Amino acid sequence: MKKILFIDACMRGEESRTRKICEKLIESRMEKEDYQLQTVKLEKEKIIALDCEALNYRTRLIEANSFSDEIFDYARQFASADLIVVGAPYWDLSFPAVLKNYFEAVSVCGMAFSYGPDGVPYGLCQAEKLFYVTTAGGFIGSLNFGYDYIAGLCGLYGIKEVEQIKAEGLDIEGFDIQTILNQAFNQVVTA
Numbered sequence: 651m652k653k654i655l656f657i658d659a660c661m662r663g664e665e666s667r668t669r670k671i672c673e674k675l676i677e678s679r680m681e682k683e684d685y686q687l688q689t690v691k692l693e694k695e696k697i698i699a700l701d702c703e704a705l706n707y708r709t710r711l712i713e714a715n716s717f718s719d720e721i722f723d724y725a726r727q728f729a730s731a732d733l734i735v736v737g738a739p740y741w742d743l744s745f746p747a748v749l750k751n752y753f754e755a756v757s758v759c760g761m762a763f764s765y766g767p768d769g770v771p772y773g774l775c776q777a778e779k780l781f782y783v784t785t786a787g788g789f790i791g792s793l794n795f796g797y798d799y800i801a802g803l804c805g806l807y808g809i810k811e812v813e814q815i816k817a818e819g820l821d822i823e824g825f826d827i828q829t830i831l832n833q834a835f836n837q838v839v840t841a
């Protein structure tokens with residue numbers, strides 16, 4: 651069965667509006683097609699950034715072409731997903747730091763991507779599409795660093811289609827938050 655991987659970087663517990671949009675998107679996809687859902691809740695996973703010791707350990711394993719260690723579990727899961735949904739609120743012009751730690755764990759040469767003899771990288775991930783779902787208190791405008799970064803990684807990983815779903819202005823007093831969210835809910839049903 652095909653797999654949807656939901657990478658949940660929503661840190662604000664049950665109240666998270668970003669997660670609600672993700673859940674609607676996933677529900678809609680699962681109604682249309684048989685999928686197995688795998689969720690990585692980053693608030694619970696507590697993935698630490700690569701430090702000297704972890705990096706040296708990982709590099710030794712990669713050089714030995716030995717990918718069975720659990721240090722590669724996130725990369726293995728990501729590379730074998732058929733559809734990926736990243737849910738990340740717009741924080742400090744990008745996204746919560748836990749998501750960067752997650753992608754450090756995923757970006758393994760030999761698993762998520764590799765290099766040809768000409769030095770040009772090619773992707774090893776099988777997902778046909780990645781959705782990047784975000785909500786912002788204000789407006790993202792041209793400072794879309796979170797989405798741009800993830801879209802860049804998708805190029806490296808070989809994921810050809812990347813789509814952003816966003817809801818903005820959610821912390822602006824006087825804005826009709828429910829109407830803005832309903833627009834995003836409608837958008838994900840047809841996405």
Ligand SMILES: Cc1cc2nc3c(=O)[nH]c(=O)nc-3n(C[C@H](O)[C@H](O)[C@H](O)COP(=O)(O)O)c2cc1C
Nearest residue numbers: 662666667668739740741742743785786787788789
């Ligand atoms: C730590 C933090 C940083 C934030 N940085 C920004 C920002 O740079 N720009 C902005 O428009 N909103 C910012 N916000 C507001 C969030 O983007 C907004 O409340 C969002 O809808 C939160 O998503 P959630 O409901 O899924 O938690 C920030 C909120 C937090 C808690």
